[in-house]
Amino acid sequence: MYKKLSFSLLLCLFLVACSKQPQPYESFEDAQVGLKTLNMALVLSGANKTDKITKEQLVFSDAYLAKRHTIYQNLMGMELNLNQIAQVNYLVIAERFPERYFNWPAQVDVLKNMLAFEGTKNTPDNVITWLKLTQETLDSAKQSNLKLNKVELALLQSYVLSAIGTNDVQPALKSHIRAFSDYLASYRPRGSVGLRGLPNGTQWYQSKLNYFSGEVHSPLEWVTLLNEKIKVLDRVAFDSKQPTSHQKSFLVKYLSDEKLIEGLDWQANYQDLPAMASNMDMSDKDKTLMLAMMESDIGIHYHAWTLPQAKVNLVKRLKMSPEEAQYLVEDIILYPGQSFSFIKQMM
Structure with missing residues (x-):
């Protein structure tokens, strides 16, 4: 009897041990690699094309969201430094907000990136699935008053038209892209270009301000603090080569000469922007530029400024062309709060 009991206990222990799956990500670096692989359609490296995009890599699909959540949960169980903990907390909080209802982040030509996978040319099923999912999600989001703004809509339309004009896209796939183009042509965007125009958008924006600034102040409190700094600075020239896209944010490009500090967020190009910004040796010109961006950001x-209002404000603060103002305003719309990475250098 005792032999049978001992054998049963050993068997139970063996089964329990087998049922425990090893942690797939054991370090910050492992998790970052996992996120980079998952986000291949968002940040595509030309040197790392794979044969075919996987279902997990279909941006904001259920499989994608589940995989990303698993990586975040693994990170929460690791021993991390304070900056890394702040990044993880920020990304976990973002899971609650409306981002997942917009399958196609407008700053990225996701369709072009997906078509760059070699196997997609012969088996475009996943691309077609993702286009259908994106349309269904946008339709579903409308029921909760979640809509693209006009800047996002215009960018998506430009990407789709570019794909239609590409000879490499096979006819069967191109017909689905045309159908999605027709859908976008009839889509009516929301009135406000800022996050406040979305349900829970104010809270979402507050979470971004808290993370990038490293402080907890309401937008109105930030306005008061910024005004004290802006009023004593002179108008300066905006020196920047005119970028061609928003694939990388203006802030990521602005910090490109600084020492890299690794991050987890694809929207920051996997860089820790607040940490890198705090190390930058800033001139008065740099400070004026960032203060103008922060003011326009809020x-x-x-405050639900329109696109023209925001452009006028930037031109008032900075010596820049209308085209440069247009680009910078679009970047602020697409990457909310990032400019607040520099706030500690000014307070």
Whole structure:
């Protein structure tokens, strides 16, 4: 009897041990690699094309969201430094907000990136699935008053038209792309270009301000603090080569000469922007530029400034062309709060 009992206990222990799956990500670096692989359609490296995009890599699909959540949960169980903990907390909080209802982040030509996978040319099923999912999700989001703004809609339309004009896309896939183009042509965007125009958008924006600034102040408190700094600075020239896309944010490009500090967020190009910004040796010119961006950031995302209002404000603060102002305002719309990475250098 005792032999049978001992054998049963050993068997139970063996089964329990077998049922425990090893942690797939054991370090910050492992998790970052996992996120980079998952986000191949968002940040595509030309040197790392794979044969075919996987279902997990279909941006904001159920499989994608489940995989990303698993990586975040693994990170929460690791021993991390304070900056890394702040990044993880920020990304976990973002899971609650409306981002997942917009399958196609407008700053990225996701369709072009997906078509760059070699196997997609012969088996485009996943691309077609993703286009259908994106349309269904946008339709479903409308029921909760979640809509693209006009800047996002215009960018998506430009990507789709570009794909239609590409000879490499096979006819069967191109017909689905045309159907999605027709859908976008009839889509009516929301009035506000800022986050405040979305349900829970104000809270979402606050979470971004908290993370990038490293402080907890309301937008109105930030306005008061910024005004004290802006009023003593002179108008300066905006020196920047005119970018061609928003694939990388203006802030990521601005910090490109600084020492890299690794991050987890694809929207920051896997860089820890607040940490890198705090190490930058800033001139008065740099500070004026960032203060103008922060002021416009709050104007757009909290005070619901229109696109023309935001452009006028930037031109008032900075010596820049209308085209440069257009680009910078679009970047602020697409990457809310990032400019607040520099706030500690000014307070």
